[in-house]
Amino acid sequence: MGSSMRRRTGTAGALALALAGLAGCEATLSPSERVFFTIDDVVIGTGELAVPGDWVTIRYVAWLWDEDGTDRKGQQVDSGEREFVLGVDPVLSAFEEGLASMRVGGLRRMQVPPEYALGGEGQGNIPPNSTLVIEMELLAVRLYVTDSAPFQVIDLREGDGETALNGYVLTVVYAGWLYDASRPDGKGRQFEVNNDGFSFSLGLGQVLEGWEQGLAGMRENGERRLIIPPEMAYRETGARPRIPPNATLVFDVTLHGVRVP
Numbered sequence: 654m655g656s657s658m659r660r661r662t663g664t665a666g667a668l669a670l671a672l673a674g675l676a677g678c679e680a681t682l683s684p685s686e687r688v689f690f691t692i693d694d695v696v697i698g699t700g701e702l703a704v705p706g707d708w709v710t711i712r713y714v715a716w717l718w719d720e721d722g723t724d725r726k727g728q729q730v731d732s733g734e735r736e737f738v739l740g741v742d743p744v745l746s747a748f749e750e751g752l753a754s755m756r757v758g759g760l761r762r763m764q765v766p767p768e769y770a771l772g773g774e775g776q777g778n779i780p781p782n783s784t785l786v787i788e789m790e791l792l793a794v795r796l797y798v799t800d801s802a803p804f805q806v807i808d809l810r811e812g813d814g815e816t817a818l819n820g821y822v823l824t825v826v827y828a829g830w831l832y833d834a835s836r837p838d839g840k841g842r843q844f845e846v847n848n849d850g851f852s853f854s855l856g857l858g859q860v861l862e863g864w865e866q867g868l869a870g871m872r873e874n875g876e877r878r879l880i881i882p883p884e885m886a887y888r889e890t891g892a893r894p895r896i897p898p899n900a901t902l903v904f905d906v907t908l909h910g911v912r913v914p
Contacts, residue, residue, distance in 0.1 A: 688718065688725075688784055690769050692751055693762045700757025701794040705740030705894035709752060710793040718764060718784035725764060726786050730778040738797060738842075740894030745770060751789055760790045797897040799841065800834040805880040806867045814873025815911035819856030823868065824910035826850055832880060832901035839880060839903050844895035850909060861886050863902070873911045879904045 703709050712734045719727025737744050739752055747769045751761050765785040767773070775781035817823050826848050833841025853859040855868060863881030871877055883889070883899045891898040 688764045688766060690747065690750070690766055691764045694759065695762050695788070696758065696760040696790075698756030698759025698791055700791075703739055703752045703755050703757075703791060703794050706797060706891065706897050707739055708736060708793075708795045708797055709739045709791065710734065710736045711748065711752075712790045712792055713748075714788050715779075716786045717779070718786050724762065724786065728778070730783075730785070734792070738894070741842075741844075747785075747787060748789065751787075752791065755791050757791050757794055760788060763787045763789065797831075799831045799897065799900045799902075800839075802832055802834070802839065802880050802882065802901050804863060804866070804882055804885055805878075807878040807880075808875065809878055809905070810874075810876040812872030812875025812908060815913070817855055817868055817871045817873075817908060817911055819869065820854060820914060822852055822854050822910075822912040822914055823908060824850050824852045824912075825868075825906050825908055827904055827906040830903045831896070832903050838878070841903075852910075854914070864904070864906075867904075868906065868908070871908050873908055876905065876907045879906060 714729065714732040716722070716729050717727040718725050735744070735748075740749065745765075747763050747765045750769070751763050755761065763786070765787055767782045767784060770783065770785050771779055771781070773781045775783065779785070815821075827845075828843065828847070829845040830840040831842045831844060832839045856865060858865070861881065863879055863885035866885070867877060867879040867881070879902075881902045881904065883901060886902050887896055887898075887900060889898050891900055896902070
């Protein structure tokens, strides 16, 4: 058995091996009544490194924690395989933490207090407030790749106010998706929503090139859909974990305000 380490994390979501539904809860590291959250390398992988924003495939087995069991394993309560986008999809926070710096072919054993699992919810054979032992093998890592499309500007609603010109201050609300040609309007995985309003000066390089070109000439109270290829967005670097390298993006943008400076 290799190194053992304690990690700090919040609860990122519900148990991936059962369902997603507790995303957004926060917690600080504290011991349960029995154990701290620990990670042990059973087998050190030699393959691809797991990086936030990539698709990862894991195989896992989960047991109730038992002080008297071999490796603290009590009753087995779940097992299976799961594929998800690391750092994006709501999964068990222990999975997120356990995959840090892990390579394909690796196997890790984790002691997981309830605050890193289902907490007080419980699910199936897992009672509320259960401490678990989970063994997780990293089977595969692959880059998230979007479909490709040319730059497009589509007016969804014509505005009736001031026209957006270079140097003017615009206030917009918007939502953004990864482009997926198989989905309605090309909207794949959503990566951002802003309903509070975002202000910037058009033509000064404060936003993506696709926005600079796509919003010019738009009138206040109008709505546009922008399909933006990577060379006009985040290029080969992306904006991990939610936007992979070389991603084509879809934005629906509503222009709420135009101010002449």
